[in-house]
Amino acid sequence: MNFQRRKQIILEKLNIKGEVDIKQMAQELDISEITIRRDLNQLAGDGLLYRTHGGAMKVDPLQVPHDFINKAAKNVEAKDKICRAAANQINHGDIIFMDCGSTVFRLCQFIKNKKIKVITNSIPVVYELHNSLVSLNIIGGEFDAERQAVHGRIANEHIARYKASKAFLGADGISRNGLFANSELEADITQAFAAHSEKTFLLCDDSKIGKEGYLKFAEFTLINAIITNSKSDELAYLKKQGVEVIGV
Amino acid sequence: MNFQRRKQIILEKLNIKGEVDIKQMAQELDISEITIRRDLNQLAGDGLLYRTHGGAMKVDPLQVPHDFINKAAKNVEAKDKICRAAANQINHGDIIFMDCGSTVFRLCQFIKNKKIKVITNSIPVVYELHNSLVSLNIIGGEFDAERQAVHGRIANEHIARYKASKAFLGADGISRNGLFANSELEADITQAFAAHSEKTFLLCDDSKIGKEGYLKFAEFTLINAIITNSKSDELAYLKKQGVEVIGV
DNA sequence: TCGATATTGATTATTTTTGAACAAATTAAA
DNA sequence: TTTAATTTGTTCAAAAATAATCAATATCGA
Numbered sequence: 001m002n003f004q005r006r007k008q009i010i011l012e013k014l015n016i017k018g019e020v021d022i023k024q025m026a027q028e029l030d031i032s033e034i035t036i037r038r039d040l041n042q043l044a045g046d047g048l049l050y051r052t053h054g055g056a057m058k059v060d061p062l063q064v065p066h067d068f069i070n071k072a073a074k075n076v077e078a079k080d081k082i083c084r085a086a087a088n089q090i091n092h093g094d095i096i097f098m099d100c101g102s103t104v105f106r107l108c109q110f111i112k113n114k115k116i117k118v119i120t121n122s123i124p125v126v127y128e129l130h131n132s133l134v135s136l137n138i139i140g141g142e143f144d145a146e147r148q149a150v151h152g153r154i155a156n157e158h159i160a161r162y163k164a165s166k167a168f169l170g171a172d173g174i175s176r177n178g179l180f181a182n183s184e185l186e187a188d189i190t191q192a193f194a195a196h197s198e199k200t201f202l203l204c205d206d207s208k209i210g211k212e213g214y215l216k217f218a219e220f221t222l223i224n225a226i227i228t229n230s231k232s233d234e235l236a237y238l239k240k241q242g243v244e245v246i247g248v
Numbered sequence: 249m250n251f252q253r254r255k256q257i258i259l260e261k262l263n264i265k266g267e268v269d270i271k272q273m274a275q276e277l278d279i280s281e282i283t284i285r286r287d288l289n290q291l292a293g294d295g296l297l298y299r300t301h302g303g304a305m306k307v308d309p310l311q312v313p314h315d316f317i318n319k320a321a322k323n324v325e326a327k328d329k330i331c332r333a334a335a336n337q338i339n340h341g342d343i344i345f346m347d348c349g350s351t352v353f354r355l356c357q358f359i360k361n362k363k364i365k366v367i368t369n370s371i372p373v374v375y376e377l378h379n380s381l382v383s384l385n386i387i388g389g390e391f392d393a394e395r396q397a398v399h400g401r402i403a404n405e406h407i408a409r410y411k412a413s414k415a416f417l418g419a420d421g422i423s424r425n426g427l428f429a430n431s432e433l434e435a436d437i438t439q440a441f442a443a444h445s446e447k448t449f450l451l452c453d454d455s456k457i458g459k460e461g462y463l464k465f466a467e468f469t470l471i472n473a474i475i476t477n478s479k480s481d482e483l484a485y486l487k488k489q490g491v492e493v494i495g496v
Numbered sequence: 497t498c499g500a501t502a503t504t505g506a507t508t509a510t511t512t513t514t515g516a517a518c519a520a521a522t523t524a525a526a
Numbered sequence: 527t528t529t530a531a532t533t534t535g536t537t538c539a540a541a542a543a544t545a546a547t548c549a550a551t552a553t554c555g556a
Binding site: 022033034037041053054 | 532533534535
């Protein structure tokens with residue numbers, strides 16, 4: 001049993017189980033513990049794994065930034081229901097826009113096995129989908145650390161080069177008076193996404209329906225459908241005005 | 249039993265079993281161990297197998313060629329020295345291009361505290377710098393999972409919108425005959441970077457100097473400076489031709 | 497046939513790999 | 527916090543594999 005073979009076995013096991021134990025590994029391969037330890041140290045030096053006391057852990061080069069996960073973690077059950085419904089709207093071969101909202105981010109887990117093309121300005125979405133079946137197109141431009149996403153004029157022009165079949169977007173609020181955003185950057189890119197997709201879905205939980213925020217940037221007719229867990233009366237109005245409402 | 253015949257047998261066995269053992273092989277073919285060893289070394293030199301202690305393993309064409317982590321981890325000490333020297337070339341307020349090479353990636357750790365703007369097509373670079381003092385500009389376009397980076401026409405056009413003060417790039421090889429790349433995608437984007445920066449630095453360890461790879465994509469005059477740990481004679485020639493050589 | 501070249505094998509020195517022993521460092525438990 | 531157990535790094539030694547050198551054999555072209 002040479003080093004290369006052991007290296008293969010170790011990395012394979014790491015990939016499957018996420019971690020390995022020196023004692024256990026030594027027994028399995030019928031080889032001394034110190035040899036395994038040396039192997040792990042070498043692999044760790046090569047950046048192929050993280051060394052721990054008594055073993056090693058898998059290294060994932062592209063981990064989702066923690067601050068983003070935390071934000072996305074609010075209202076999880078509602079958001080997951082919404083995203084599952086959104087995923088149902090996506091078909092094989094679709095080209096979809098995804099923006100940098102926390103709800104939209106959670107959509108990733110439901111579309112990893114779909115053969116579609118995703119065009120996005122959200123780096124966490126890129127991380128989440130970067131080794132999935134999804135083909136990715138990244139929107140270029142200035143990176144906004146706060147939103148973990150790309151915004152600005154260049155980004156808008158990038159979007160304008162494409163035509164997507166569907167767009168899945170977030171917003172800070174929606175009411176009969178229009179769509180609301182927290183910043184001009186988000187407003188601009190949302191408009192660009194909507195303008196260049198055939199059908200625009202707004203993903204928002206009940207806290208956003210009827211809410212009117214800092215900046216009104218468009219009429220509610222900008223979007224074609226709302227996917228939400230809300231039962232608000234405002235929805236009935238929007239529905240009457242021609243907006244498709246998909247409840248979850 | 250001549251070499252050709254043994255080569256056939258060895259490669260066939262590798263294909264079936266995945267690995268061969270010198271002792272075992274010598275016995276089977278009734279031939280001395282050193283001959284088998286010589287055979288394996290020659291085949292390894294041709295890239296037909298991986299040499300191990302006491303034998304050889306099959307090369308997996310799907311693995312390795314661009315596996316980012318694997319590459320980034322090779323020759324770490326040399327690369328870190330090169331990157332430290334590269335970081336010394338960067339001043340407050342600079343606007344720099346960084347490509348998706350494994351050496352360039354290691355530059356990140358040395359520039360996190362600099363107030364500069366980085367324009368890059370490499371997602372690992374984005375991840376590494378996303379909460380640092382560095383202001384990021386992400387190059388848009390189709391994401392290539394193998395290289396963890398964005399390439400293609402759209403990316404090139406994106407680059408053309410900017411003018412950087414310095415570009416830090418990698419290459420698969422450089423010699424008096426020109427610059428060499430592993431793929432057209434990499435070649436194109438390297439040229440775009442170089443064309444739109446005032447000064448272009450090539451970061452490469454000694455394994456790349458004098459090497460001529462798969463695709464020649466430009467004359468060596470495309471770059472202005474080389475940062476390397478190599479002492480090769482080829483460097484003296486490049487220096488005489490006007491390329492700045494920064495040794496580490 | 498002869499000589500030049502390439503291939504193979506034997507021998508020896510060097511390097512690499514592996515394991516054992518023990519002190520130092522780290523983690524877990526009291 | 528102190529103590530006990532575990533893990534780790536270091537040093538050394540044995541075994542295995544390798545490279546280097548040289549001699550023997552085979553192959554090829556003239």
